[in-house]
Amino acid sequence: MTLTESTPVRTARVDDCASAPRAHPRPDGAARYTISEVAAFTGLSAHTLRWYERIGLMPHVDRSHTGQRRFSNKDLDWLAFVGKLRLTGMPVADMVRYAELIRVGEETFEERQELLERTRRDVHRRIAELQDTVAVLDHKISFYAGARKASERV
Amino acid sequence: MTLTESTPVRTARVDDCASAPRAHPRPDGAARYTISEVAAFTGLSAHTLRWYERIGLMPHVDRSHTGQRRFSNKDLDWLAFVGKLRLTGMPVADMVRYAELIRVGEETFEERQELLERTRRDVHRRIAELQDTVAVLDHKISFYAGARKASERV
């Protein structure tokens, strides 16, 4: 694997929205990553990256003169954001919708904002559910812990 | 639909572990619910309830003299707990494993506790991820909010 050695310099700005926090090695400027490098950075498989492009979840990736994909820092930023959305359980179709809105342009700012606000509400709800679940788990775990201690004492 | 009117009385004790917090209407004592009543209570489909039983996720449900399922309060408690586990994203296979441990008996207390503790760790991790994601969403949303305000002022 020939990873262009990373000199992480911040060039920032994902699409037209402020940059996401950086999570990956990020060589500077005109960095052009192969698909396997991006796979290593993101943890996604090359298959999945191609599939994302096919379904319209990637804003058209640049190509080398021989037709191979060359991903940019912008692409990595976008993938990092998609990774976050994936964690929320958002369906891929909704992410594709968001990607389409970006392709259309600035007149979709309002709709994009609404989409993200809906997502944020969903995430808050998920967090509450999970905290609820933790309470149940705590309860059961302490039951087992107590029962086992008691049996030791027999 | 003929729901036996709910007189929620606490008969408690899910399997051999302390009862989970009650989430459903719960008539008292020897209540025997049909599959569609349980579907209404839990939000699961009758199909799913039968499927749960087939794969071993339900401790054998009682039957009427003609062979129809009659669910007990204990069954509802168990389904409520399964619902919590489902929210954590735990694979059904792992829940089946837990159900099997319960069937075996008290000598599996330790393994059950470990399983639940692993699950709790996973849930805490998920919560942290989601909180991270909320931060990113906040960031992007305020970008859009700011951009739209700015364009109004033009």
Place this chain on the structure above:
DNA sequence: CGCTTGCTTGGAGTGCGCTCCAAGGATCTA
């Protein structure tokens, strides 16, 4: 030059968690 490794494509396959179907028996309401 041959070899290996990596990339390309369209399309088929996989695993999970349901979801539904067909055919027949049970139960309820008038």
Place this chain on the structure above:
DNA sequence: TAGATCCTTGGAGCGCACTCCAAGCAAGCG
């Protein structure tokens, strides 16, 4: 008693998000 509604089963089907395959082109190395 008729008719509607609910329940039973095994097995097939579905939607999602990948995941892999085959066949072929391209680049680097001894």
